[in-house]
Amino acid sequence: MEKKVSAILLAAGGSTRMGLDADGKRINKLLEPLCGMNAIERCVLRFAALADELVIAASEQNLFAAQKAALLSSVPVTIVPGGERRQDSVLNGLKAAKHEIAAIHDCARCLVTEEVIAKAIASAREYGSGVPAINVRDTLRRAGTGETVERDGLVRMQTPQCFDREKLIEAYAQAGSVTDDAAIWQGVYGQVRLTAGSPVNEKLTERDDVGFFKRLIRGESEMRIGIGEDTHRLVEGRRLILGGVDIPYRLGLLGHSDADALIHAVMDAMLGAAAMGDIGRHFPDKDPAYEGISSLILLEKVNEMLKKNGFAVSNIDAVVIAQEPKLAPFIDEMRKKTADALGVGIDRIGIKATTPEHTGPEGNSECITVRAVACIRG
Numbered sequence: 001m002e003k004k005v006s007a008i009l010l011a012a013g014g015s016t017r018m019g020l021d022a023d024g025k026r027i028n029k030l031l032e033p034l035c036g037m038n039a040i041e042r043c044v045l046r047f048a049a050l051a052d053e054l055v056i057a058a059s060e061q062n063l064f065a066a067q068k069a070a071l072l073s074s075v076p077v078t079i080v081p082g083g084e085r086r087q088d089s090v091l092n093g094l095k096a097a098k099h100e101i102a103a104i105h106d107c108a109r110c111l112v113t114e115e116v117i118a119k120a121i122a123s124a125r126e127y128g129s130g131v132p133a134i135n136v137r138d139t140l141r142r143a144g145t146g147e148t149v150e151r152d153g154l155v156r157m158q159t160p161q162c163f164d165r166e167k168l169i170e171a172y173a174q175a176g177s178v179t180d181d182a183a184i185w186q187g188v189y190g191q192v193r194l195t196a197g198s199p200v201n202e203k204l205t206e207r208d209d210v211g212f213f214k215r216l217i218r219g220e221s222e223m224r225i226g227i228g229e230d231t232h233r234l235v236e237g238r239r240l241i242l243g244g245v246d247i248p249y250r251l252g253l254l255g256h257s258d259a260d261a262l263i264h265a266v267m268d269a270m271l272g273a274a275a276m277g278d279i280g281r282h283f284p285d286k287d288p289a290y291e292g293i294s295s296l297i298l299l300e301k302v303n304e305m306l307k308k309n310g311f312a313v314s315n316i317d318a319v320v321i322a323q324e325p326k327l328a329p330f331i332d333e334m335r336k337k338t339a340d341a342l343g344v345g346i347d348r349i350g351i352k353a354t355t356p357e358h359t360g361p362e363g364n365s366e367c368i369t370v371r372a373v374a375c376i377r378g
């Protein structure tokens with residue numbers, strides 16, 4: 001029987017070379033949105049397709065993000081605490097893992113391809129080790145002395161570094177302080193087997209890398225557009241909730257959930273872009289589980305469904321058609337709540353309101369209608 005694989009995803013690094021954001025806080029590279037999905041989520045999706053289980057070694061600050069990312073996995077996920085050093089995190093992961101092959105991967109390499117992973121795993125199954133590497137293409141020079149370093153025979157090591165798990169644990173017991181698992185393996189068992197790496201399997205390290213990574217993701221992915229529309233009747237005795245914001249008004253929207261027509265239109269636009277049906281199919285209004293539920297919770301679920309299928313929201317635009325009340329004071333809060341539910345920046349969410357000049361049912365305050373478009377990538 002083919003040896004099973006535990007992917008050990010490292011999400012405990014310090015992001016020391018990322019610098020500070022506008023508020024002076026250190027940027028956490030693993031939590032940066034990269035075209036709608038962060039690095040941990042991208043790695044979970046990639047490895048869930050090829051491994052039999054995932055073990056995420058997460059620092060305390062990345063714990064919540066790891067738990068959220070775990071929801072995207074189609075295979076079992078265990079989360080373990082990260083350690084002081086990289087190798088401490090790896091060892092925690094190795095001990096929690098169950099299968100014969102360990103594929104140890106830095107989540108900062110979130111653009112890793114299935115091909116790179118598959119080749120390294122295949123090598124470990126056959127020879128005990130498999131580590132992706134690529135040739136050095138650039139001229140290398142020491143900055144201090146200007147001396148050129150001979151690049152022939154030099155390779156750049158990548159991850160996932162894949163090994164026979166039990167043998168690696170034994171090697172760890174004898175290891176000093178090292179930069180990667182290949183060095184630990186080599187100290188005990190000799191050279192590792194090198195497999196084909198990829199130039200896109202770079203490590204998100206510095207701030208400028210974020211833009212570069214986004215360009216790579218956009219270049220690889222397809223853009224898709226969806227449309228959504230929703231109308232709810234305005235009645236007395238109901239709250240008016242739009243974009244997750246409770247808006248004071250004498251009438252409210254009638255419906256099974258909180259009747260948030262804005263979020264409903266957005267969800268339908270997202271599902272439409274992914275050709276995944278509509279909200280009526282996924283959240284039937286006969287189902288008591290959805291009675292009175294906040295539509296923002298449903299929006300998070302829809303976002304998760306899209307991500308599981310490899311899609312991420314690029315941007316949303318919506319227009320609310322209502323004669324009353326004045327919505328302008330609430331627009332930014334609606335954008336913020338929508339953006340937070342989707343895990344994207346507020347600059348990705350457009351919401352506008354228009355009055356229909358007292359024409360039609362919206363103009364007579366019989367109902368509110370919302371139209372939305374979603375652009376997604378996948």
Ligand code: MG
Nearest residue numbers: 230231261264
């Ligand atoms: Mg609706």
